Amino acid sequence: MSKGEFERIADYFAPLAAKFGGAYGLTDDAATIAPGTGRTLVVTTDTIVESVHFIGDETADLIARKLLRVSLSDVAAMGAVPRAYLLNIALRRELSDTWLERFVAGLRQDQEEYNIHLIGGDSVSTSGPIVLTATMFGEVEEGRALRRSGAGPGDGVFVSGTLGDGVLGLRAAKGDLSEAKQDTVAALADRYRLPRPRTALGPSLAGIATAAADVSDGLIADLGHIADASAVGARIEFERLPLSDEARQIVMDRSELLAMAATGGDDYELVFTAPEEKIATLLENWSGVSVTRIGTITADSSVRAVDAHGETLLFPRIGFRHA
């Protein structure tokens, strides 16, 4: 690492904090942040480790953007509007300034895309794999934060966007889908590398959805978290799960991959519950990401997926992960 920490903060990170008053140009002992009147702060934090959470061939800008987007997805799942973040980086000494410059370029790009600002952090050296932590702040009207615990029997179960692209994208990125068309592989790999957190939909659901989570562990697992927290069950109609054109192409040839739409993680879509009519009203003037009803909350405690004939499909609940 050719620059000292002080210089690195001034050169690379202070500019990312310039527009947020409470960041004090990253020169103070701490930042200050206060929600608007009648609002509350939402805070979530994620740590990723080299060769565990990123496979190694990503460019540094993509690593930075994925790091932010995973946390942005959690903020969206709480119904909050993102505002600011902290960044903690543990880097190997031999990592080049070029890597860091590209990492910072990725941060800057997504700061602009999501209207967020760096407000603090820490930068240290490690002899081991890179460890990166982002802590994201959002803001939501007091008492309106979406929780996992409010789902009630009869509520519809909805998801945003499409499912399965994350896990198929991981396979694509690893070269495991070599039989598929190049465009398809590229689109899925991109979807894995660069999640699209639903930062517009999430805040629109505050006060409307009865429960919400983001699909990071896989639909069955994340809906399971909602069911557990709400002490209810859910019945999912498998054929309603929304697939992207690319995912559809893949599973047409390899139907054993279809189950991944239900169990694969890393989709960063929102799964939420609400009375059908409330969502219908919301969607009347909605021009954002697609929303699909995929099932219904039930009074028992099991999360089941059924096929077109009403037969129950069995999925292991996999991939628990702390949000």
Place this chain on the structure above:
Amino acid sequence: MSKGEFERIADYFAPLAAKFGGAYGLTDDAATIAPGTGRTLVVTTDTIVESVHFIGDETADLIARKLLRVSLSDVAAMGAVPRAYLLNIALRRELSDTWLERFVAGLRQDQEEYNIHLIGGDSVSTSGPIVLTATMFGEVEEGRALRRSGAGPGDGVFVSGTLGDGVLGLRAAKGDLSEAKQDTVAALADRYRLPRPRTALGPSLAGIATAAADVSDGLIADLGHIADASAVGARIEFERLPLSDEARQIVMDRSELLAMAATGGDDYELVFTAPEEKIATLLENWSGVSVTRIGTITADSSVRAVDAHGETLLFPRIGFRHA
């Protein structure tokens, strides 16, 4: 690691979050936190790495407590009362549950000592050195957060407690002070391993001190940060620097170590500036840590220490570190 992450959170970490409503038992996508009316949140974050920031022979409970206390010190330096924290841990898989239990016991002990609560975090595996991040939240009346930038010429320069114990304690912990009395070595090593963040003094200074910082990089460096941010200088009277009895014993025999009181880091005392009379009023009813006036803010831009004869002593400004 014998327990899965989900189980680990439920068993070890959820109990640490039980008393903070907005932590939602660590089962949601994010936590919520709002300051009281007319108050603002202060937030600071620190990352420590095994064999860089802790020397390796510390017990896990001491590592946990030092991690929290370093951040508590930053919150105190902003004049804020600590409230809650996030914890991100990257651990090697082979680390035992015993280690983690002891780590959690340390967290619990300092949660009680400082009346703070865990509200979220992330737990991941790494093949490299342990990387630990604590993000601490405090609360202060709006507009009263202590900054580094308010010092004015003529203000007194004050420090809490004693200086140099941190760096002498590091030497003691490493076995470099073998000629000294055992009690002295033990007391200094303890001071290094377990900082005493000035969480009572800090909030008392809000609205009184014109600038403040904690002594983490060393007095000269941290006062330098205040001077830079305030566009002033400072004149320190070297013989006024408060030393502990233990530090005094060491430097009596090895006077070359005396300079460390001015340049050594890891003291986690507060250095602050204020009109003399305001501090005198504060101290009239003060029964906490000692406060010593060590110098005066000047209109030029240099930070100088002078000896009893008024001769300038030269110190390199060392040890920049992001707060």
